[in-house]
Amino acid sequence: MKQYKITFKSSEDIFSENIVKAESAEQAAAYYSEDGYTVIGCDEFSGTVKPGQPVIEIPQGWKSRKERAAEVAAIVSAAKPENKVYLSYITEVRQCNDGRRRLYSIGRNFTIEASRCEHDLKDPHDLMNIWKKAGYISRVLPSHVVINTYYTDAEGCRGRYNITEKNSEDGKRRVIDFNYLREATLENELDLIAGCICEALEDGAIKTEEAEKAKICQLVNAQYSDGREVKQRPLEWVFKNQNGARVTVSPCLFVKAAADCFAVCFYGRNGCFTLKAFQNLKEAQNCAGALGEMTCEKFVDYLRSNGEGHRMNAADFLFGDYLNRKDDMKK
Numbered sequence: 001m002k003q004y005k006i007t008f009k010s011s012e013d014i015f016s017e018n019i020v021k022a023e024s025a026e027q028a029a030a031y032y033s034e035d036g037y038t039v040i041g042c043d044e045f046s047g048t049v050k051p052g053q054p055v056i057e058i059p060q061g062w063k064s065r066k067e068r069a070a071e072v073a074a075i076v077s078a079a080k081p082e083n084k085v086y087l088s089y090i091t092e093v094r095q096c097n098d099g100r101r102r103l104y105s106i107g108r109n110f111t112i113e114a115s116r117c118e119h120d121l122k123d124p125h126d127l128m129n130i131w132k133k134a135g136y137i138s139r140v141l142p143s144h145v146v147i148n149t150y151y152t153d154a155e156g157c158r159g160r161y162n163i164t165e166k167n168s169e170d171g172k173r174r175v176i177d178f179n180y181l182r183e184a185t186l187e188n189e190l191d192l193i194a195g196c197i198c199e200a201l202e203d204g205a206i207k208t209e210e211a212e213k214a215k216i217c218q219l220v221n222a223q224y225s226d227g228r229e230v231k232q233r234p235l236e237w238v239f240k241n242q243n244g245a246r247v248t249v250s251p252c253l254f255v256k257a258a259a260d261c262f263a264v265c266f267y268g269r270n271g272c273f274t275l276k277a278f279q280n281l282k283e284a285q286n287c288a289g290a291l292g293e294m295t296c297e298k299f300v301d302y303l304r305s306n307g308e309g310h311r312m313n314a315a316d317f318l319f320g321d322y323l324n325r326k327d328d329m330k331k
Contacts, residue, residue: 001021001023001057001060002023003020003045003046004019004020005017006028007041008037010037010038015040018054020057021055025044030067031064034065072091072092076190079190079194080187082234086201087193087194090104093105100116101116102189106197107206109153110150110151113148114189114193115145115146116146117143118143119141119142119143121140128141144184145182147164147192151205161199161203163180163199164176164177198233223247224247228245253291253292254266255281255284258277260279261279266291275303
């Protein structure tokens, strides 16, 4: 750790100067920038600190939001495409024991711990061999992913939303769900992490602003003609799991968070179509809510009455033979 003299100003244009202990000048500048200050200069300080002068020490290993996002992106890149929408909720990943243990932070109140457990399959007393002998599994694995969850709410910290566990037959304890026993690879680990996040989403447990943006942007509810229903799944996943059944997606109207705006979109029979874009999220949600009050017939009229060329055939493109439906579109 070295000492740096950093000059900065607040949003009220008040200039200040501090002595900071940091790993680098870049780390010191990023630390103040994330607190909302504008950094004017940051240079190594070799002088003597005056008596009583405070020295700000940045926590060892602290990383900027940009660095944390890059680390998350590097790990998530190994995931299956259908899982990436859930993994976009991850705000930080901390690695321990040379990557054998990782802590995934989802918002401010949910942490998932993933560890690698290796097995000696030559040892008859190894857990993997014991599980097979007892009939819990049909084949042994050289390693497996261990998942622990830490969910915090008004009642405290609890191990909720862990898909690798289930209630025992008597309902008195939690036991391993061997349906989710996976060999310890990064792809399998991310598969389980995504499943835990999905379960938390379905219960409305993730409340961060980032999570809400991802949710309205990419997750939908769907009902298949064979009776299956799923909640808060990516569109890609919904269609990948049709298995020959017809599918109805809701909400058909949704808000998509783009790079510089919020788009009101409609998902119909043949694809997705952008209706209108807003700079403000609340305005986009209000627009989607108002359109959702329309009947199918009125909504088709709304689409056809729009004079812009690229929207003239929107109703036919989105609805196809649904044009004669009279049911309410409100979802």
